[in-house]
Amino acid sequence: MDFGFRCPVILCLTLAVLASVLADLDDTLMGAPGSSVRLSENDPGLKKALKFAEDRYNMGSNTMHVRRVSKILSASKQVDYTIMNTETEVCVFEVWDIPWERKSTLLKQKCQPAVDPKPVETNKVEFLSLSSSKPVEETEYLVELLGQFKEFMVRYNRTYSSKKDTERRLRIFHENLKTAEKLQSLDLGTAEYGVTKFSDLTEEEFRTLYLNPLLSQQTFQRSMKPAAMTHGPAPPSWDWREHGAVSPVKNQGMCGSCWAFSVTGNIEGQWFVKTGKLLSLSEQELVDCDTVDQACGGGLPSNAYEAIEKLGGLETETDYSYTGKKQSCDFTTDKVTAYINSSVELSKDENGDIYLSNPTCFSLVVCPQFYRKGVSHPLKIFCNPWMIDHAVLLVGYGERQGKPFWAIKNSWGEDYGEQGYYYLYRGSRLCGINKMCSSAIVN
Ligand SMILES: *[C@@H]1O[C@H](CO)[C@@H](O)[C@H](O)[C@H]1NC(C)=O
Numbered sequence: 001m002d003f004g005f006r007c008p009v010i011l012c013l014t015l016a017v018l019a020s021v022l023a024d025l026d027d028t029l030m031g032a033p034g035s036s037v038r039l040s041e042n043d044p045g046l047k048k049a050l051k052f053a054e055d056r057y058n059m060g061s062n063t064m065h066v067r068r069v070s071k072i073l074s075a076s077k078q079v080d081y082t083i084m085n086t087e088t089e090v091c092v093f094e095v096w097d098i099p100w101e102r103k104s105t106l107l108k109q110k111c112q113p114a115v116d117p118k119p120v121e122t123n124k125v126e127f128l129s130l131s132s133s134k135p136v137e138e139t140e141y142l143v144e145l146l147g148q149f150k151e152f153m154v155r156y157n158r159t160y161s162s163k164k165d166t167e168r169r170l171r172i173f174h175e176n177l178k179t180a181e182k183l184q185s186l187d188l189g190t191a192e193y194g195v196t197k198f199s200d201l202t203e204e205e206f207r208t209l210y211l212n213p214l215l216s217q218q219t220f221q222r223s224m225k226p227a228a229m230t231h232g233p234a235p236p237s238w239d240w241r242e243h244g245a246v247s248p249v250k251n252q253g254m255c256g257s258c259w260a261f262s263v264t265g266n267i268e269g270q271w272f273v274k275t276g277k278l279l280s281l282s283e284q285e286l287v288d289c290d291t292v293d294q295a296c297g298g299g300l301p302s303n304a305y306e307a308i309e310k311l312g313g314l315e316t317e318t319d320y321s322y323t324g325k326k327q328s329c330d331f332t333t334d335k336v337t338a339y340i341n342s343s344v345e346l347s348k349d350e351n352g353d354i355y356l357s358n359p360t361c362f363s364l365v366v367c368p369q370f371y372r373k374g375v376s377h378p379l380k381i382f383c384n385p386w387m388i389d390h391a392v393l394l395v396g397y398g399e400r401q402g403k404p405f406w407a408i409k410n411s412w413g414e415d416y417g418e419q420g421y422y423y424l425y426r427g428s429r430l431c432g433i434n435k436m437c438s439s440a441i442v443n
């Protein structure tokens with residue numbers, strides 16, 4: 001197994017990338033660490049992407065002459081995109097390269113006449129320098145932005161080390177607000193997006209700190225036994241929280257250990273169903289002692305179940321508390337409080353009945369960075385199943401304001417989403433929800 005391989009799972013939120021594309025063009029906003037990496041014109045990946053974009057451009061245009069890129073204005077690597085000046089037009093292309101499928105997709109092509117020297121620049125705002133010569137509207141906008149940022153800093157207890165750092169975080173905050181607005185305008189459900197505790201992080205920082213790249217590598221997953229279908233027709237709604245099978249929302253901190261939380265959550269539920277007792281089980285044991293998975297670097301539920309079987313069970317949260325970093329394994333058999341006997345994979349149907357046996361461990365494409373509440377129904381393009389990078393716990397389903405939903409327990413603290421929960425539209429296999437569902441079995 002090659003866990004060194006990291007997929008460029010980059011594009012979950014194309015819009016965030018778009019924002020960085022725009023930011024990248026603006027000299028005043030350029031070069032912040034964590035923004036996209038600039039590419040040299042000789043970069044082989046860029047050349048390939050460029051050729052692809054050119055071909056697609058020519059395929060789609062009605063002119064008799066084939067056009068070639070005359071000048072690359074900017075190129076960066078978050079997404080292989082390129083801007084080309086075709087003498088009369090400046091184009092922004094986003095080419096999505098999927099190396100393991102040997103495939104490229106043209107995500108976006110936007111061309112406009114090259115009259116303005118900075119044709120794709122938007123909303124240029126000079127931060128922290130409110131001069132009275134600015135148009136009233138812009139000043140008002142800035143004042144509001146600064147107000148929101150200040151409120152954010154107070155609410156989430158943020159301090160930054162320097163003025164420079166503060167300005168940088170403000171710029172990110174601003175970009176993120178625009179992304180959230182975009183998501184809001186494109187959401188098909190009832191979700192509200194906006195300022196969250198992650199609003200001062202770039203998408204890249206967010207991914208690095210909180211997500212789990214191993215999950216997208218489903219091919220490395222040990223194949224699991226399919227679950228037996230033991231339930232009759234599912235009721236129209238079900239919520240394991242109402243039945244006492246779900247422990248309080250936990251917080252993984254700045255560690256990509258979502259997989260461990262997803263697995264303990266599942267076993268807590270399974271143990272409750274078997275014994276009637278709700279425990280809070282140790283994620284740290286998995287972070288420290290599961291040698292197949294990669295602690296804060298990510299893991300797979302299938303491996304974790306196996307590790308628990310080998311170890312002999314799980315200690316409680318109290319006995320083996322969470323620290324959010326990998327330490328040496330401090331597990332003792334004496335303190336095992338819950339065990340499992342095997343694990344199964346659940347059917348890929350999105351029917352409620354398969355999740356009725358207990359709260360289910362499953363994986364999906366990221367819970368959105370800027371989600372606040374409501375039933376989220378993102379466009380499929382923002383939630384492509386092969387980009388799965390987060391493991392969570394499915395605890396129920398139902399319908400709210402006519403929107404069928406899955407209730408999803410996250411591990412980002414109670415101050416994420418609705419008291420720590422994320423609600424995702426149910427019924428159109430969004431975000432890979434049906435791709436990697438698994439559960440422990442306690443005999
Ligand atoms: C706020 O942050 C500071 C420094 O990061 C920390 O010392 C303090 O305990 C935090 N306060 C709260 C209420 O979280």
Ligand SMILES: *[C@@H]1O[C@H](CO)[C@@H](O)[C@H](O)[C@H]1NC(C)=O
Nearest residue numbers: 312313339340341342442443
């Ligand atoms: C399940 O696992 C536990 C702990 O390893 C073991 O004591 C028990 O006998 C197992 N049950 C079955 C039915 O195999």
